[in-house]
Amino acid sequence: MLRVLVTKDIRRWWSDRQAVVVTLLLPLMLTAVLGISFGGFGGGAPEIEAIPLALVGDPPSLLRDPLDRALTESGLFAPVWCDSAEADRLVRTGEARAAVVLPADLQDLLSSERVAIGVWKDPGSVLQADIVEQILRRMLLRVQGGEAVYLAAWPADGFPAAGEPDPFGDLLEGDSLAAIWRRLRDRAPEVAAARAKLEAILDHQAALHDAFATSAVALTVVDRTGQEAKGVGPSTNMFDYILPGMGVFFLMFAAAAAAGDLHRERAGGTLRRLLVAPLGSTDLLVGKWLFAMLNGLLQLAVLFAAGKLLFRMNLGTDLLALPLAAVATSAMLASLFLPLALLTANEKQMGTISTGVTLFMALVGGNFINVDQMPPVLQAAGRFTPNYWANRTFNDIVVHGRGVGEILPRVAVLFGIAAVLLAVAVAIYRRRGGKAGLL
Amino acid sequence: MIRVRNLVKSFGDVRAVDDLSFAVGPGEIFGLLGPNGAGKTTTISVLATLLPADAGAAEVCGHDVAADPGAVRRRIGVVPQELALYEELSAEQNLATFGRLYGLEGARLKARCAELLELADLTEHARRPVKGFSGGMKRRLNIMLGLVHAPDILFLDEPTVGIDAQARTRILDLIRGMNARGLTVLYTTHYLEEAEHLCDRIGVIDHGRLAALGDKEELIQQIGEHDVVRVQLPPAAVAPAAAAAAAWPDVSSADLRRGKLEIHCRDGAALLPRLQAELAAAGLGLDQLEVIRPNLESLYLKITGRALRE
Numbered sequence: 001m002l003r004v005l006v007t008k009d010i011r012r013w014w015s016d017r018q019a020v021v022v023t024l025l026l027p028l029m030l031t032a033v034l035g036i037s038f039g040g041f042g043g044g045a046p047e048i049e050a051i052p053l054a055l056v057g058d059p060p061s062l063l064r065d066p067l068d069r070a071l072t073e074s075g076l077f078a079p080v081w082c083d084s085a086e087a088d089r090l091v092r093t094g095e096a097r098a099a100v101v102l103p104a105d106l107q108d109l110l111s112s113e114r115v116a117i118g119v120w121k122d123p124g125s126v127l128q129a130d131i132v133e134q135i136l137r138r139m140l141l142r143v144q145g146g147e148a149v150y151l152a153a154w155p156a157d158g159f160p161a162a163g164e165p166d167p168f169g170d171l172l173e174g175d176s177l178a179a180i181w182r183r184l185r186d187r188a189p190e191v192a193a194a195r196a197k198l199e200a201i202l203d204h205q206a207a208l209h210d211a212f213a214t215s216a217v218a219l220t221v222v223d224r225t226g227q228e229a230k231g232v233g234p235s236t237n238m239f240d241y242i243l244p245g246m247g248v249f250f251l252m253f254a255a256a257a258a259a260g261d262l263h264r265e266r267a268g269g270t271l272r273r274l275l276v277a278p279l280g281s282t283d284l285l286v287g288k289w290l291f292a293m294l295n296g297l298l299q300l301a302v303l304f305a306a307g308k309l310l311f312r313m314n315l316g317t318d319l320l321a322l323p324l325a326a327v328a329t330s331a332m333l334a335s336l337f338l339p340l341a342l343l344t345a346n347e348k349q350m351g352t353i354s355t356g357v358t359l360f361m362a363l364v365g366g367n368f369i370n371v372d373q374m375p376p377v378l379q380a381a382g383r384f385t386p387n388y389w390a391n392r393t394f395n396d397i398v399v400h401g402r403g404v405g406e407i408l409p410r411v412a413v414l415f416g417i418a419a420v421l422l423a424v425a426v427a428i429y430r431r432r433g434g435k436a437g438l439l
Numbered sequence: 440m441i442r443v444r445n446l447v448k449s450f451g452d453v454r455a456v457d458d459l460s461f462a463v464g465p466g467e468i469f470g471l472l473g474p475n476g477a478g479k480t481t482t483i484s485v486l487a488t489l490l491p492a493d494a495g496a497a498e499v500c501g502h503d504v505a506a507d508p509g510a511v512r513r514r515i516g517v518v519p520q521e522l523a524l525y526e527e528l529s530a531e532q533n534l535a536t537f538g539r540l541y542g543l544e545g546a547r548l549k550a551r552c553a554e555l556l557e558l559a560d561l562t563e564h565a566r567r568p569v570k571g572f573s574g575g576m577k578r579r580l581n582i583m584l585g586l587v588h589a590p591d592i593l594f595l596d597e598p599t600v601g602i603d604a605q606a607r608t609r610i611l612d613l614i615r616g617m618n619a620r621g622l623t624v625l626y627t628t629h630y631l632e633e634a635e636h637l638c639d640r641i642g643v644i645d646h647g648r649l650a651a652l653g654d655k656e657e658l659i660q661q662i663g664e665h666d667v668v669r670v671q672l673p674p675a676a677v678a679p680a681a682a683a684a685a686a687w688p689d690v691s692s693a694d695l696r697r698g699k700l701e702i703h704c705r706d707g708a709a710l711l712p713r714l715q716a717e718l719a720a721a722g723l724g725l726d727q728l729e730v731i732r733p734n735l736e737s738l739y740l741k742i743t744g745r746a747l748r749e
């Protein structure tokens with residue numbers, strides 16, 4: 001019986017392809033817009049906090065002071081000078097986004113063949129660590145550029161001055177291609193001269209190239225993983241932070257629509273038909289729940305699959321974690337609006353209330369701001385919204401790469417909410433059915 | 440098949456069904472005729488176990504609707520007043536969905552759907568979504584959906600609302616055909632001609648009360664053999680004329696209805712000479728006059744005091 005009811009609802013849902021496409025596309029589009037405006041640096045971020053940066057090394061104040069001043073004045077960095085053990089700790093705990101390891105002694109810069117400046121990155125904040133790396137690279141490029149200029153300055157006879165021999169000019173002398181071809185065919189002396197010149201230039205280029213490749217100063221970049229994360233650091237993909245929240249947000253609307261279908265069936269008269277059919281006492285309600293749940297699951301599946309393809313999202317390290325979270329979330333959202341549907345008089349009333357509730361819960365529960373970045377007040381208040389738990393669970397998987405074992409408590413909360421709300425709905429349904437009928 | 444005794448059902452202050460009693464025998468087409476808000480749908484809802492009654496008792500196929508709703512549901516089919524169809528699904532999918540809910544499956548389900556589609560003349564449109572159907576097609580499908588499980592009794596709640604005369608005739612023929620095969624029908628309508636032509640017996644219901652009950656002849660008996668003479672008069676003259684006419688012999692009542700003088704009497708034709716003479720004496724001309732022989736319409740008007748299609 002349930003199967004028949006659910007099949008019917010899925011068919012009805014699917015028949016409105018346009019609505020289906022919109023339901024599935026909207027969260028993706030919003031995710032794209034938000035992801036690009038936040039991920040695109042300087043595009044939307046109103047204020048950039050100074051990036052905490054650990055500096056390791058004990059260069060003479062001659063170098064240290066200007067470096068310190070330059071970093072601070074740039075407004076981008078808050079430099080902390082420390083030893084290498086402390087820098088390691090700071091990066092791993094996330095207190096510093098990156099550490100720059102200068103050569104232990106400035107003497108090295110002068111005496112050794114190669115000098116390495118190290119950058120240790122906190123992969124959890126790659127965006128900021130990347131800034132450090134890019135800036136250092138630019139600085140080094142300038143040093144290397146100095147070397148290159150020196151090297152390039154050496155045989156500077158690529159373009160001969162007036163009166164000097166010009167092998168290429170001699171080779172190309174004449175007004176027809178045929179003349180040039182003849183010179184080449186007859187191996188005229190101009191050809192040998194041009195060839196010698198070409199070789200000289202190529203040697204020069206190779207020397208330049210070698211100079212760059214083995215620059216006296218090199219940058220080595222090392223990822224230092226945060227302490228808590230086991231193996232995988234927090235995600236670096238902006239979309240990982242945004243898409244699950246958007247998905248859950250839109251799923252709330254879908255769930256409200258699915259529950260509100262009870263009103264539609266009543267108004268259309270089909271509820272009358274279903275109620276006289278020999279169904280189990282709660283089949284109708286459980287059928288709606290099941291449909292909402294499958295519908296939600298499908299939407300989440302499509303959303304995450306699209307997220308993977310379009311935004312190269314991280315779907316977690318544990319194959320089971322995401323499906324489990326999706327099932328728990330769908331179950332919870334399927335229950336969420338059933339009591340409301342049974343307590344409201346018509347679809348319009350239900351729609352007004354459920355939209356208000358959804359927007360409020362989305363705001364408090366972390367659908368618009370990633371749960372990690374919510375201010376403490378919201379973090380505390382969010383716990384009382386069901387969607388918060390869904391957002392947290394997805395965040396754990398997608399952003400922090402946690403596995404089934406670690407998300408289990410939150411999944412249990414989701415299933416708990418699902419069960420309680422469904423039980424409430426069944427109780428209301430039974431009571432109404434006994435007293436006044438469901439019509 | 441159906442026995443209703445002193446049924447009462449109220450919604451707050453509104454007594455939708457008020458002390459209603461009637462019975463329907465097997466193979467009968469029983470019409471519940473009444474204007475909007477008379478309580479027809481409420482009565483059907485109680486009989487179909489969808490609403491609990493406040494007082495009284497109702498039995499369907501020998502089962503009490505309150506005590507054994509499950510047994511009742513298995514024997515009845517319900518055709519709601521609304522077009523209770525899934526517009527997004529095809530005609531066939533609509534039928535199959537409800538067929539499955541009644542436990543039909545596989546070849547039996549297929550055969551039943553095909554049979555009903557054929558009966559409703561929808562075979563060619565079986566796979567089209569219902570939302571593209573005409574009003575008549577939807578109405579026919581609406582009826583078929585009540586029949587998938589081959590019930591013994593069919594409750595038809597105003598099944599011809601909002602369709603043209605041709606489509607209506609088709610539906611009435613359809614119902615007659617099914618009745619000929621043994622289906623008992625409880626038919627509600629506010630179209631008098633439908634009740635008159637289709638139903639074996641009619642209960643006229645208004646304000647939840649049964650105002651008259653019987654076959655066509657019996658109902659006409661119930662208003663006496665009264666003719667109605669309707670005269671159009673200048674407004675000022677109507678009231679005195681009504682007062683005078685009421686005193687005439689053989690006149691049972693004379694009053695003002697919708698701006699006309701309406702005289703109920705034993706023999707309208709015999710009354711005319713006197714009426715004309717009196718009017719002439721009063722210096723009034725006859726604008727318009729009609730004599731209505733007793734029929735259900737006059738009965739209906741008398742009972743409900745309302746025009747037919749309001």
Ligand SMILES: Nc1ncnc2c1ncn2[C@@H]1O[C@H](COP(=O)(O)OP(=O)(O)OP(=O)(O)O)[C@@H](O)[C@H]1O
Pocket residue numbers: 439450453454455473474475476477478479480481482520629
């Ligand atoms: N669920 C309800 N709640 C409150 N009042 C109701 C309800 N259902 C019906 N009524 C009232 O009961 C009375 C009878 O309604 P009912 O629907 O049975 O009439 P009906 O004869 O079917 O009329 P119609 O021809 O318009 O379908 C009406 O006054 C109506 O307003």
Ligand SMILES: [Mg+2]
Pocket residue numbers: 479480481520596597
């Ligand atoms: Mg009705």
